[in-house]
Amino acid sequence: MDNQNLEIEQVRSQLSSRTRAKKMKILVVDDEPDNLDLLYRTFRRDFNVLKAESGVTALELLEEEGEVAVIISDQRMPEMKGTEFLSRTLPQFPDTVRIILTGFTDIEDLVEAINAGQVFKYITKPWDSGELKEVVQRAAATYDLLKQRTEELRRANSQMQLLTVLVEVTQAASSSEDILAPIAKAFSKSFHTDGCIVQLMASNSLIETQGIYSKASVVENWLSEDPLATAAIATGQIQSSLNIPQDPNLNTLGHYLAAGVQAHLVIPIIYRKKMLGVLSLQWQQPCNLREDELKLIHLSVQLVAIALSSSQITNNR
Known part of the structure; x- marks a missing residue:
């Protein structure tokens, strides 16, 4: 091993003792308290679960907490429909993966939301707990992949800028x-x-x-x-x-x-x-x-x- 790789390995060894990564944050939104509590209990072991009883409250919570990996929202809520709420989160949090829970057939709204990239998956109510868990795990993996690719692009751009500056400085x-x-x-x-x-x-x-x-x-x-x-x-x-x-x-x-x-x-x-x-x-x-x-x-x-x-x-x- 040459000196450069040895030095890199010595520094990298310090990173092997990192603290365990924090749980991903997800947000569950439902105006029915029983459903909200059920969603919270379903996912609290695997995720850091935030909950809100309406789209308006959820938007306020996102302003405080920042980006979450997954949003699970009921569609039919009195103040704001789920698809409307999710569409309002898209500009600020484009990488967040969105899931709709729907207890009725509103194909037009759902198709529009899916086509606009606002919804990753819709689940009919009453939902199957195992199916919902599987969908959310896939959604979290999708979010993680999106963030990795975003970070890779940012890093590549940053590295190119650094090397460009250094070459220019060297020449001048x-x-x-x-x-x-x-x-x-x-x-x-x-x-x-x-x-x-x-x-x-x-x-x-x-x-x-x-x-x-x-x-x-x-x-x-x-x-x-x-x-x-x-x-x-x-x-x-x-x-x-x-x-x-x-x-x-x-x-x-x-x-x-x-x-x-x-x-x-x-x-x-x-x-x-x-x-x-x-x-x-x-x-x-x-x-x-x-x-x-x-x-x-x-x-x-x-x-x-x-x-x-x-x-x-x-x-x-």
Whole structure:
């Protein structure tokens, strides 16, 4: 295993201890209290179940709670029909999967709703509990797949933007100082960090030349005091703590507490065995990084190293 894959594996091993994923949220809507309670009891073991007694109340609940995986709604309700309620959720929550419960034959409404993409499935009342559970499980799996594909597209777009910025910076490199801030911003945007610092080195020590990007108006550079940065410089390898509050070696350090940083990744920037600087990615919540993200970070840091080396060569001419 080469050094790059070894470093990725070391960071990835931290992710194997993630907390178990939270239950998916579903919303059940019915104006009959007995039906509402029955739906709640049917699904509470497998899902985080929200319930509402009307379409109006359900819309208010969604405003508070945000997106849910599945909505199960009765069709015939006094204030608002189920199909009308579901149609009003579509613009804000397009990935949510919608199921209608109907106790009467209203083919026109149902066909229109299905054709408009508002309804995944309709179930006649009284429903069979086993059938409904199976339909909801399929609906939840459909939602999960939709979210994965949406995330893959977002990630691919974000990665392309990052690489485009880095290539442009590399080609236009005139001085190290000019390219550090755009690099920090590009990394922060791509990996959704709360802060990013790119700091240069000379004689194996950090120097004042730096580029900083932060979601906040001001971020303090404390890398010279940071044990992860120190270790990255000493070993030439990536260093990370992706859940600082649970890390006994880091959770009492003053600069982490002051900055509200709960996850930190430090990557050495190396060109032809010469360490040019370090890249610091900081999050204010414990962080999960996929293997493909870690590989992208390595690839991108190599481009940064080329850009920095190119600018230094130009400046020395």
